[in-house]
Structure formats: structure tokens, C-alpha cells
Amino acid sequence: MIPFSVLDLSPVVRGATPGDALRNSRDLAIHAESLGFHRYWLAEHHNMTGIASAATAVVIGYVAEATRHIRVGSGGIMLPNHAPLVIAEQFGTLASLYPGRIDLGLGRAPGTDQGTARALRRTLGPSDDRFPDDVLELQRYLGPLQPGQAVRAVPGMDTNVPLWLLGSSLFSARLAAELGLPFAFASHFAPDLMLKALEVYRTMFRPSQTLARPYAMLGINVVAADTDDEARRLFTSQQQAFWNLRRGAPGQLPPPVNSLDGVWTPMEKAQVEHALSCAVVGSPTRVRDGLADFIARTGADELIITAQVFDHEARKRSYTLVAEQRERMAQAA
Structure with missing residues (x-):
């Protein structure tokens, strides 16, 4: 039987506070671990009063501290909002504190509206152009030190935090296949290209040091x-x-x-x-x-299951x- 995992948006229910939502996320993660779920992912969103997981790395640490063995990670970090070095340091820190339990799922959308995206990044450009290079840069920071490498992620270097590519279209399916990375598709809200994205990913997949064969997780x-x-x-x-x-x-x-x-x-x-x-x-x-x-x-x-229940x-x-x-x-x- 394939693994089941949890995708939590830390929902802020009407009349509650973000603090209430985050404490509920922590409690749900403890519960999910006791039930045998494989991983527990949290997602980066901004300027949304109904979602409390904007500071995703901080919430991951809060959840990981309360659990013992369930994998905890991002579903995902919106990489165009951040410098790869910053993400490498954040997740390198998490991996140092909770070794063998941290996942880093990466998306290329802003996770918000355009106005908020400008406030996050100050300048906006086509995310498709930089995203593949940013993924590779992040992967280098999390890997072993290379000859002549002057910029290091500390913590981060040599933690080899597992990277996932997330998507709701074909772009990340192709990139995940090209880089030999696991792929998660957002079928829980964008089902139209699910089967085509899986076909592209599986057909084009190139084995890597990270992954010998394609591995696809679907949101539901x-x-x-x-x-x-x-x-x-x-x-x-x-x-x-x-x-x-x-x-x-x-x-x-x-x-x-x-x-x-x-x-x-x-x-x-x-x-x-x-x-x-x-x-x-x-x-x-x-x-x-x-x-x-x-x-x-x-x-x-693998399935990653979300449930927005009041x-x-x-x-x-x-x-x-x-x-x-x-x-x-x-x-x-």
C-alpha cells in the first residue's frame, strides 16, 4: 500500500486567530504521526487571513519539535520569493535540528496576489526564467562543498535536504524529470493537467544521484x-x-x-x-x-491528503x- 501524507494549510477558521490555527496544526501533526501518516507538509501563502503558514520554515520547526519520526516539510516554499541561500540556511538549520526528517518542496508561483508578490520581492520578473537556475543553486548549497566554492550555507552545506518540485502544470513536471527529482502535483485544486503531467514526468525522467526512478505524489x-x-x-x-x-x-x-x-x-x-x-x-x-x-x-x-474542515x-x-x-x-x- 502506498504511503499517505498530510498537506496542512493551517486554516484560520472564522472567529479564531492565527495562533489558534498554528496550535491546531501542531496538534494535528501529532495525531497524524500516531496514525502512521508518512509526512506532514505546510504551504507558503501570503496576505491571506485564512492561512497561518506564511513563515513556513518557522511552522515546520514548531511542528517538528512536537513530533518524533514523521517527516515534516514544505508543500511548498515559493522559491521565486526568496534567495536560494536564505532557503538553504533555513532548511539546513531545520535538518540540523531534526536530522533525517525534513523535506523541501519547491513551487514557482508567488503564493499570493501580485501586489503582495511585489512587497515580498520588490521587483517582479518571469519566474520561469530563473526557477531552474535557483533550484540548482539551492541544491548546490545543500550538497557537499565544491572546489573553489566561496559562498556556503551554514547550516545547510552537506545536509542534502531532499528537494521536491511542486506544480499544477507541465513546467515543473518536465524540470523534475530533467533533474531526477521527486514530483508532487497539485491535483487537489488544479486537476486538468494531472494525467498529462504524470505522463510527461514519467516519460522524460532521467535517473539521478537523488532518485533512480520517477516518484510522483498527488494532492487530493x-x-x-x-x-x-x-x-x-x-x-x-x-x-x-x-x-x-x-x-x-x-x-x-x-x-x-x-x-x-x-x-x-x-x-x-x-x-x-x-x-x-x-x-x-x-x-x-x-x-x-x-x-x-x-x-x-x-x-x-504517494497521496498527500488535505482537509479544510472548520x-x-x-x-x-x-x-x-x-x-x-x-x-x-x-x-x-
């Missing part, structure tokens, strides 16, 4: 509850949040509602359902069948049910 939304109706109700929080983001009005994660009829138009509903189509929502049996189908359809080497205990319960169904799938295999 999973909300599990004791009944289908309850799971669908819990999922309405994520549906509302996603539509608010599409409307240009992101905010704190709203509470669930019994029905979204009258809240959105049929066209809006269709757009959200399409974007979130890589989702399994329902009772334990429905979740097991849905996950098995998704794995069979994609050939994923009630923290309900979110923990969802991951508990997912872990139970994974165990049943493993026994059946």
Missing part, C-alpha cells in the same frame, strides 16, 4: 465522516473558501452549511466542483473506494477514518 481532498451527509456538510467549508478565493475575496475558513443552494449560481457551483474534482467525500466505505479508484487511475506513488476535532476524525481505511486497503492487498 479527502473529508471523511461517519455518514455521507455529514462529510458533505463538512466539505462545504472548503467549497465556500475556494469560491471566495476565486472571487478575489479570500477570508477565514467559514463554518459548514447544510446546503449551498442559493449561496452560489449553477455556473459558480460547476466551476468549484470542477476545480475540486480530485476529492473523496463521504463515509468510510465511500472514502476507501474513492481512494482505491484514484490510486488505480493515476498510479500515484471543526478541529472533526478534521482529526476525518484523518483517523482515512488511516483506518488505508489499513483495510493494505490488508486487502
Whole structure:
């Protein structure tokens, strides 16, 4: 049975604070570790009142300190926002404190709106142009010292923190294949190119010192509850949040509602359902069948599961049910 992991956006629910969200992330990571999840990733977003993980490396340290063996990392760090040396030092520090447990997933989007991106970077240019060079530069800083190398990451040098490339299009699939790196696709919100990106990555993959064969992890939304109706109700929080983001009005994660009829138009509903189509929502049996189908359809080497659920205990319960169904799938295999 393939590994299951967790992608946490540290959601700030309506009426709560970022501190509440970060403490919930820490608690969820402890819970996920106890359930046998393989890794726990946090994502860089900026200027979003509903997401508390902007200082991603800091949150990773907070989570890693509270856990013992689960891998903790970024899903991802938006590399165009940062100098590669700074990221090498941050993740070199994390790897020095928590050896063998830190992952560095890299994205090339800003993780925010254009105005905030300017505030982060001061100047903006095409991220595609620099991203491959920045990845290679970062990889050098995290590797062994080379002859004549004057600039070193301390900590960072020779930690060999595993790099992942993240993407929602074909660009990072090609680059991950060319560099022989593991690849994570954001199918949980951008499903259209998922299968094509997997084909490109697997077909073009070149073995490297890092990886002998392609390794693809796919994002998927999973909300599990004791009944289908309850799971669908819990999922309405994520549906509302996603539509608010599409409307240009992101905010704190709203509470669930019994029905979204009258809240959105049929066209809006269709757009959200399409974007979130890589989702399994329902009772334990429905979740097991849905996950098995998704794995069979994609050939994923690993799943990274996200659940934007308003009630923290309900979110923990969802991951508990997912872990139970994974165990049943493993026994059946």
C-alpha cells in the first residue's frame, strides 16, 4: 500500500486567530504521526487571513519539535520569493535540528496576489526564467562543498535536504524529470493537467544521484465522516473558501452549511466542483473506494491528503477514518 501524507494549510477558521490555527496544526501533526501518516507538509501563502503558514520554515520547526519520526516539510516554499541561500540556511538549520526528517518542496508561483508578490520581492520578473537556475543553486548549497566554492550555507552545506518540485502544470513536471527529482502535483485544486503531467514526468525522467526512478505524489481532498451527509456538510467549508478565493475575496475558513443552494449560481457551483474534482467525500466505505479508484487511475506513488474542515476535532476524525481505511486497503492487498 502506498504511503499517505498530510498537506496542512493551517486554516484560520472564522472567529479564531492565527495562533489558534498554528496550535491546531501542531496538534494535528501529532495525531497524524500516531496514525502512521508518512509526512506532514505546510504551504507558503501570503496576505491571506485564512492561512497561518506564511513563515513556513518557522511552522515546520514548531511542528517538528512536537513530533518524533514523521517527516515534516514544505508543500511548498515559493522559491521565486526568496534567495536560494536564505532557503538553504533555513532548511539546513531545520535538518540540523531534526536530522533525517525534513523535506523541501519547491513551487514557482508567488503564493499570493501580485501586489503582495511585489512587497515580498520588490521587483517582479518571469519566474520561469530563473526557477531552474535557483533550484540548482539551492541544491548546490545543500550538497557537499565544491572546489573553489566561496559562498556556503551554514547550516545547510552537506545536509542534502531532499528537494521536491511542486506544480499544477507541465513546467515543473518536465524540470523534475530533467533533474531526477521527486514530483508532487497539485491535483487537489488544479486537476486538468494531472494525467498529462504524470505522463510527461514519467516519460522524460532521467535517473539521478537523488532518485533512480520517477516518484510522483498527488494532492487530493479527502473529508471523511461517519455518514455521507455529514462529510458533505463538512466539505462545504472548503467549497465556500475556494469560491471566495476565486472571487478575489479570500477570508477565514467559514463554518459548514447544510446546503449551498442559493449561496452560489449553477455556473459558480460547476466551476468549484470542477476545480475540486480530485476529492473523496463521504463515509468510510465511500472514502476507501474513492481512494482505491484514484490510486488505480493515476498510479500515484504517494497521496498527500488535505482537509479544510472548520471543526478541529472533526478534521482529526476525518484523518483517523482515512488511516483506518488505508489499513483495510493494505490488508486487502
